[in-house]
Amino acid sequence: MDSRPIGVFDSGLGGLTAVRELTSLLPGEDIIYFGDTGRVPYGSRSRDTIIQYARQDVAFLRSFDLKAIVIACGTVSSTAMEVLERENPIPIIGVVEPSARAAAAASRNGVIGLIGTQATIRTGAYLRRIRALRPDVKLIDVACPLFVPLVENGRFRPGDIVVETVAREYLAPIKEAGADTLVLGCTHYPLLQDVLASEMGPGVALISSGAEGARAVRERLAAAGALNDPGRRGHCRFYVSDSIGGFVSLASVFLGHDVTGEVSRVDITRY
């Protein structure tokens, strides 16, 4: 048993969908979350800027005594996973590997769609991982730069012509290719689940990278005997790099409930 908290970070608020899955799968665990709200979004930035920011995010989290760090961000998982693992002697769990495994297992016809930020798609990280598991797979990947701002502005519900039009355009090549599996390669996208499912049509499996990441955390901690007492009720502490007020009002949309834990502000450029 390991009673230390799990660190989780994201460029902003999307990672809270992974926190929601984590607290549902592992209610006994304490979580320390960092959202880089002062520099969000990461998905449109260059590789070296994303790596620089991710290093600071991890350095901040490591100022706590943690048992593992979860990269609850498709962009950072795709871009900086190897660098962060190499530089930090602590288990680091990203979302790419678990989502790739789930997609490779779910697809019957071997045609898989992937949606993510520009940076995520640029890296080809999902493609490499899926191909390593199933070399026959045909992967159609599409960068969806408008999904994050649409979600953050509350435009993720079916019936909204704006998000439905954007989703239709982004998903067109994936539908045309006959994909039976769609990887939501960004932790903002679970909020778009209904819009995406309706656009893709019945019989298409949607793989949520945050949920797969959370499952991978459970597996890894269980294998190491490092889970906390499942009988207790864990708590979350939140840290952000911009104002606390802005975080609290939006966070509940991603968490699915009001923010109950303590929220603090941190100057991330000091790390």
Place this chain on the structure above:
Amino acid sequence: MDSRPIGVFDSGLGGLTAVRELTSLLPGEDIIYFGDTGRVPYGSRSRDTIIQYARQDVAFLRSFDLKAIVIACGTVSSTAMEVLERENPIPIIGVVEPSARAAAAASRNGVIGLIGTQATIRTGAYLRRIRALRPDVKLIDVACPLFVPLVENGRFRPGDIVVETVAREYLAPIKEAGADTLVLGCTHYPLLQDVLASEMGPGVALISSGAEGARAVRERLAAAGALNDPGRRGHCRFYVSDSIGGFVSLASVFLGHDVTGEVSRVDITRY
């Protein structure tokens, strides 16, 4: 005559619409532009984060010997103008005052609409300046958080149902109030000019904050005898805080022509 360059900065690329106006009005002037592409957008961030970033932007520009600094950003002009002027012994020209003057002069019926980022609208800076000039004015201000991501993703042309739907929603209260003048309080918005003009209908004056800012620069430099030789051809140098490649490909959309000057990267957190 003063042959020193003019410094211009913005949270990202929107300020290039002001550079375009400046080089058209004052072709003899040299310009040093800084775009904070590693931390864009500013408009959804808190007041103190915007002030912190703006201080660094100005500190970087002041590492050159400049004759004036132009805040080519509605968000920074609304939020940090007083702080920056107080702390820096160099002429600083923002976009709020010149746009407020133009709007107060243009409106016949005294009903003025204002669109801008969340941060710009929150400050009430435009309202205060317009009311100081014309106390009878009725101002309807609307935060338009999706306009910047839409423009940066190339979705600003008439006929695009996504941007037209978003524009219709944002402008509805301004149209309903019968505004005869619309202030484009963000330097990204000139690219939306056709969509906005068509949605507002004929007879509504559109005030571009970047163009008004550029006119104010000409006035102020001329009054101080600080214009450069108008017979020469000025040149621009560009600095950005994220990768140069990403900048060059998008910048031409805002400049209206290819980037011809030198482009360099700067670590803005050092300032």
